[in-house]
Amino acid sequence: MFIPHTDRERAEMLAAVGVNSLEELFEAVPAKFRFPQLNLPPALSEMEAMAQMQELAQANESARELACFLGAGAYNHYVPSAVDALLRRGEFYTAYTPYQPEISQGTLQAVFEFQSLIVNLTGMDVSNASHYDGATATAEAAVLAYHHFRGKRNRIILSPGVHPHFRQTLRTYMNGYENIQITGDEPGALPFNTPDQIKSQLDLNTSLVVVGYPDFFGRLFDYTELAAACHEFGALLCIAVNPMALALFKTPADFGADIVVGEGQPLGIPLSLGGPYLGIFAVKKDLVRKIAGRLVGETVDAAGQRGYVLTLTAREQHIRRDKATSNICTNQGLLALCATIYTSLLGKSGLRKVAELCYHKAHYAAEEIGSLPGYKLVSNSPFFNEFVVQTPRPVAEINSHLLDHGILGGFDLSLEYPELTNHMLIAVTEMNSRDEIDALRDALQEVNHG
Amino acid sequence: MSTPTNLLFSTTDEWVKVEGNIATIGISDYAQNSLSDIVYVEFKVSPGEIVKKETISVGVESVKAAADVNTPVSGTILEVNEALVDSYADINTDPYGSAWMMKIEISNPAELNSLMDAEAYDKFCENRSH
Numbered sequence: 001m002f003i004p005h006t007d008r009e010r011a012e013m014l015a016a017v018g019v020n021s022l023e024e025l026f027e028a029v030p031a032k033f034r035f036p037q038l039n040l041p042p043a044l045s046e047m048e049a050m051a052q053m054q055e056l057a058q059a060n061e062s063a064r065e066l067a068c069f070l071g072a073g074a075y076n077h078y079v080p081s082a083v084d085a086l087l088r089r090g091e092f093y094t095a096y097t098p099y100q101p102e103i104s105q106g107t108l109q110a111v112f113e114f115q116s117l118i119v120n121l122t123g124m125d126v127s128n129a130s131h132y133d134g135a136t137a138t139a140e141a142a143v144l145a146y147h148h149f150r151g152k153r154n155r156i157i158l159s160p161g162v163h164p165h166f167r168q169t170l171r172t173y174m175n176g177y178e179n180i181q182i183t184g185d186e187p188g189a190l191p192f193n194t195p196d197q198i199k200s201q202l203d204l205n206t207s208l209v210v211v212g213y214p215d216f217f218g219r220l221f222d223y224t225e226l227a228a229a230c231h232e233f234g235a236l237l238c239i240a241v242n243p244m245a246l247a248l249f250k251t252p253a254d255f256g257a258d259i260v261v262g263e264g265q266p267l268g269i270p271l272s273l274g275g276p277y278l279g280i281f282a283v284k285k286d287l288v289r290k291i292a293g294r295l296v297g298e299t300v301d302a303a304g305q306r307g308y309v310l311t312l313t314a315r316e317q318h319i320r321r322d323k324a325t326s327n328i329c330t331n332q333g334l335l336a337l338c339a340t341i342y343t344s345l346l347g348k349s350g351l352r353k354v355a356e357l358c359y360h361k362a363h364y365a366a367e368e369i370g371s372l373p374g375y376k377l378v379s380n381s382p383f384f385n386e387f388v389v390q391t392p393r394p395v396a397e398i399n400s401h402l403l404d405h406g407i408l409g410g411f412d413l414s415l416e417y418p419e420l421t422n423h424m425l426i427a428v429t430e431m432n433s434r435d436e437i438d439a440l441r442d443a444l445q446e447v448n449h450g
Numbered sequence: 451m452s453t454p455t456n457l458l459f460s461t462t463d464e465w466v467k468v469e470g471n472i473a474t475i476g477i478s479d480y481a482q483n484s485l486s487d488i489v490y491v492e493f494k495v496s497p498g499e500i501v502k503k504e505t506i507s508v509g510v511e512s513v514k515a516a517a518d519v520n521t522p523v524s525g526t527i528l529e530v531n532e533a534l535v536d537s538y539a540d541i542n543t544d545p546y547g548s549a550w551m552m553k554i555e556i557s558n559p560a561e562l563n564s565l566m567d568a569e570a571y572d573k574f575c576e577n578r579s580h
Contacts, residue, residue: 150494289490323509323516 063271063408067436069365071386071427072216072411073134073163074274075244075266077354078431083268083341092337101310108308111296111333114340121246121343122260123253124282129294129331131279134240134263138166138210139173140281140326141238141259144290145208146177147325148236153207157184159198160191161215162240163263164416170210184209191417192217192379192388195226206235208259213239213252217413217425218362218386219379220249227256236287243267243280243339245384247348247355259283268342269335278335288312292326354430358385361437362428368441369426374448378423386427388413388420392448395424401447407440451479454546458562459571460522462504465546466565468556473523476550477510480575482542485512491538493552499527501554503561508551510541523561525554 005013010022019025026034044052068076087093091106101108111129118127131137142156156174158167167185174180184201198209209230214220223239230237239252241262246252252260264278265271283291289312297311343351362385370377374392391398395412402409410426417423428437457465463481467474482488490511495501501521508519508530530552534540540549556562566574 289492 061403061408066403066406066408067432067439068408069410069426069428069432069440070408071429072425073165073263073265074271074277075242075385075427075429076271076431077244077266077268077429079268079270079342080345082345083338086341087334087338092334094333102308105308107333107337108296108310110337110340111294111331112298112308113344114336115296117340117343118243118280118282121243121251122241122262122280122282123251124257124260125285126288126291126295127280127282128291129296129333130264130336131261131281131293131328132332133275133277133279134163134261134265135166135169135279136173136328137261137263137279137281138162138238138240139170140279140292140328141210141236141261142170142174142208143292143326144259144283144287145236145238146174146180148287148290149207151177153205153235154179155181155183155203155205155207157198157201157206157209158182159209159211159215160185160189160193160417161212161217161219162210163212163216166210166240166261187418191413191420192219195221195223199226199229202229202233202235204233206230206233208236208238210238210240213241214245214384214386217379217388218383218427219381220245220384221381222250223252223255223257230258231256241280242384244351244355244358247351248359248384253284257284258287264332264335264339267339268345269338276332276335278332278339290325292324292328294331355384357430358428361385361430361432361434362387362426364434365426365428365432365437365440368437369444372441372445372448375444385429386425389424389426391422391424391444394422398424398444398447402440402443405439405443407436407443409440451545453479453568453572455568457546458522458565458567459574460520460565461574462520462522464519464522466522466562467550468562471556471559472528473525473554473556473562474550475519475522475552475554476545477517477519477541478571478575479545481517482545482549485510485515485517486542487513488538488541489513491534491541493530493532493535495521495527495530495552497527497529500557501525501527503558510538519551521552521554522565523554523556523558525557527552528555529553 063076115127115129131140171182174182198211211223227237236258238259238261239257241252241260243262243264244266260282262280264280269278281291294310295312296308299307299309301307366377366387369375369389376390378388378390399409410424413420413423413425457467459465459478463478465476465478488510492509494509495507501507501524503524504520506518507521510517510519531550534549
């Protein structure tokens with residue numbers, strides 16, 4: 001065990017606070033709580049402990065061994081070996097932007113590249129150095145909107161098609177704000193809504209509208225008209241994206257979005273039991289002063305050489321921190337680096353190729369499954385790599401059958417949308433071979449007859 | 451820059467020009483000089499709003515500091531100088547002219563009595579710099 005203090009140092013500290021011994025220092029803690037019986041099994045040797053942990057780990061089924069058709073916000077993409085190899089280099093391997101950031105030019109440059117990549121993908125003017133995940137990034141959009149209108153507009157409209165976790169996190173973040181009305185996704189709201197239905201809810205008290213692209217159900221909409229309508233009412237439009245889809249489709253900036261948020265996990269970050277992931281946050285230029293978190297800028301030093309600095313951080317960490325609008329003062333540095341390496345490695349055409357594979361394989365799967373007796377493709381909107389299928393039996397039953405065939409089935413939508421019983425959300429990525437898709441189809445057919 | 455004698459000043463370095471019941475407000479040369487190069491201006495009030503004396507109404511950030519501008523008098527905001535959002539550098543070059551920040555319809559003229567004239571303000575600044 002590492003104990004940082006020497007006996008002498010401890011004696012000095014005890015003397016400074018005026019007690020004679022450690023026992024005396026802790027006297028205020030009732031004796032029965034000081035060393036409680038923890039009822040633990042006898043200690044194991046490292047070898048025994050390793051064997052036990054491995055046995056536990058083997059009880060997990062992993063996306064590596066199963067044919068994975070589960071998405072719902074986290075996607076099983078291939079991560080090239082180079083990503084991990086570069087990520088684990090000692091120069092980069094830290095979770096945070098260093099506290100004395102300018103001393104770490106390599107890290108700052110990587111973050112700057114990350115921001116540039118996100119700007120390229122989203123078409124927006126500025127990206128920050130990331131948030132914890134898609135959910136917290138979405139919540140920050142609500143915080144931004146609140147302060148943008150100086151608390152004078154108190155209505156936020158959430159499409160039911162925004163990831164349920166994003167909406168929950170946004171509500172948690174907005175808890176302490178007075179009179180905030182978060183609407184649009186109440187129980188009973190049509191899950192499969194359209195941009196027109198969102199448009200009809202706009203009023204002059206609306207600060208922010210949040211929609212998904214693709215939405216939670218995989219659907220893609222052209223939000224151009226919605227953006228124009230939002231702006232007519234003076235409201236901001238936030239589009240929550242899957243960045244992988246942006247390699248293939250119109251960008252949120254093309255629609256006129258004011259804020260783009262998203263879950264960056266598809267960009268080279270492994271599923272790893274749900275995190276840590278990466279929050280994307282990009283805005284139009286006129287909102288640059290309002291974004292929370294960190295921002296890296298490029299400049300020149302006294303000798304005219306290129307260098308990188310944290311910029312516009314007054315409100316976050318430094319001279320104006322008493323005026324901060326968000327308590328976020330960190331970022332997912334390591335995972336932003338992960339996305340940077342992945343995206344750079346694939347390049348524009350590589351990323352597009354991955355997105356195309358996802359798109360085509362998902363459409364093949366949708367066609368095969370949609371034509372099975374008892375199954376019905378629910379939405380007729382364009383989609384990227386995920387789609388909703390109505391199933392002849394409860395999704396949980398079907399998934400347990402699929403698992404017997406080595407297939408991790410789609411997401412049971414009734415878990416988040418009670419009215420959507422017998423609705424499965426199926427995700428397909430470049431990792432799913434045609435054989436896997438055919439096996440899914442056959443197993444689904446079998447479960448209907450079985 | 452000599453301090454214009456037709457203005458009144460607050461201890462938080464705002465200047466006030468009174469014309470009838472309208473007060474035009476900005477920040478003093480001393481204030482812009484202490485802040486150094488201004489890089490950002492943000493209005494926190496909009497026309498029509500009723501403000502009390504010492505309401506934080508404008509945020510100003512420079513390369514080395516950030517400051518709030520308070521309303522030196524109570525009243526109704528008539529106008530804010532939105533052009534400053536783009537021409538913020540005017541605060542450094544023309545603090546008493548084009549860098550005016552807002553106009554307020556004064557609701558309590560008695561509040562003007564607590565402000566300093568140019569001579570008193572110069573002395574006030576001089577004492578601070580020691």
